Amino acid sequence: MRMSAWRPRGIVVLAVVLFLLATGVTVAGILLLIGAPTASGVWSEIGRWLLQLGTVLAGTGLITAVFRQVDITRARRESWTAILQDLVVGQDAIEGAAMRLVSTPDARTYADLVERCREMRALLRRVIALPEVYNSDGTLRQQIHRMRHYLKPIVKEHELRLLRVSRQESLDKKILEMRIQSLAKNTDRSQSANSEQMFRPMGVSKILRDEDEFPALAAFLRDFDDTEGEFRPQSEIDKAYEDVKVILRRNSGAYRTRRAG
Numbered sequence: 001m002r003m004s005a006w007r008p009r010g011i012v013v014l015a016v017v018l019f020l021l022a023t024g025v026t027v028a029g030i031l032l033l034i035g036a037p038t039a040s041g042v043w044s045e046i047g048r049w050l051l052q053l054g055t056v057l058a059g060t061g062l063i064t065a066v067f068r069q070v071d072i073t074r075a076r077r078e079s080w081t082a083i084l085q086d087l088v089v090g091q092d093a094i095e096g097a098a099m100r101l102v103s104t105p106d107a108r109t110y111a112d113l114v115e116r117c118r119e120m121r122a123l124l125r126r127v128i129a130l131p132e133v134y135n136s137d138g139t140l141r142q143q144i145h146r147m148r149h150y151l152k153p154i155v156k157e158h159e160l161r162l163l164r165v166s167r168q169e170s171l172d173k174k175i176l177e178m179r180i181q182s183l184a185k186n187t188d189r190s191q192s193a194n195s196e197q198m199f200r201p202m203g204v205s206k207i208l209r210d211e212d213e214f215p216a217l218a219a220f221l222r223d224f225d226d227t228e229g230e231f232r233p234q235s236e237i238d239k240a241y242e243d244v245k246v247i248l249r250r251n252s253g254a255y256r257t258r259r260a261g
Contacts, residue, residue, distance in 0.1 A: 026055075076132075080252035083127055084245065090120040091241055094151075095230050102226045105205045107169040110217075114158040117151045124148045140247045146240035153216035161214065168204045
């Protein structure tokens with residue numbers, strides 16, 4: 001990363017001015033000491049005072065630069081840490097939404113998963129736009145692009161299939177209402193069979209499992225390990241995510257790269 005993206009120019013100018021003043025005052029003091037007629041005269045005292053002033057100015061400039069650089073480094077690491085935390089929270093939200101969709105595939109859990117993917121893509125877009133990322137060597141930017149590219153198909157597919165899912169959901173509600181009414185009217189002998197139908201997967205659940213109708217969702221869920229509640233390590237999204245975390249952790253001063261198994 002280019003340090004100029006983090007360093008306020010005003011502090012740099014101040015340090016340079018202080019060092020220039022220190023240099024000028026020191027040179028003037030030395031000249032006065034050399035040209036003074038006596039070692040204890042007024043000009044000698046002024047020369048010594050100027051040398052002391054030059055030392056103070058140089059020390060002040062050095063201390064200002066050092067402490068400001070420490071503040072800059074701390075602020076930079078805090079910024080990288082905040083980005084890392086937002087990334088981890090976003091990834092956990094996607095994995096949680098995917099787990100809910102696997103457990104209960106319906107229009108609500110499907111929409112929630114897509115919304116989490118949209119939020120992650122928006123976060124990654126904001127990260128790419130940051131000067132410290134945009135002006136970096138490109139590795140971080142490439143991995144972020146990989147994550148955004150992976151999440152794009154499922155978002156686009158939801159936009160194209162939204163009407164299909166919405167209408168099927170409305171139809172499922174009507175069917176469920178009819179089953180409830182039928183269950184209330186039937187005799188005790190037929191109630192058992194009708195009650196079983198109440199808990200069978202509805203139309204939305206079936207179409208969401210259709211790989212031909214929802215290929216992007218199917219590919220997404222194939223990369224998700226529902227027994228662990230996270231993406232498979234060999235999946236494209238997990239590889240990109242882990243690579244981004246490695247870079248962010250290094251930039252934030254943390255060097256542990258892989259999450260615990």
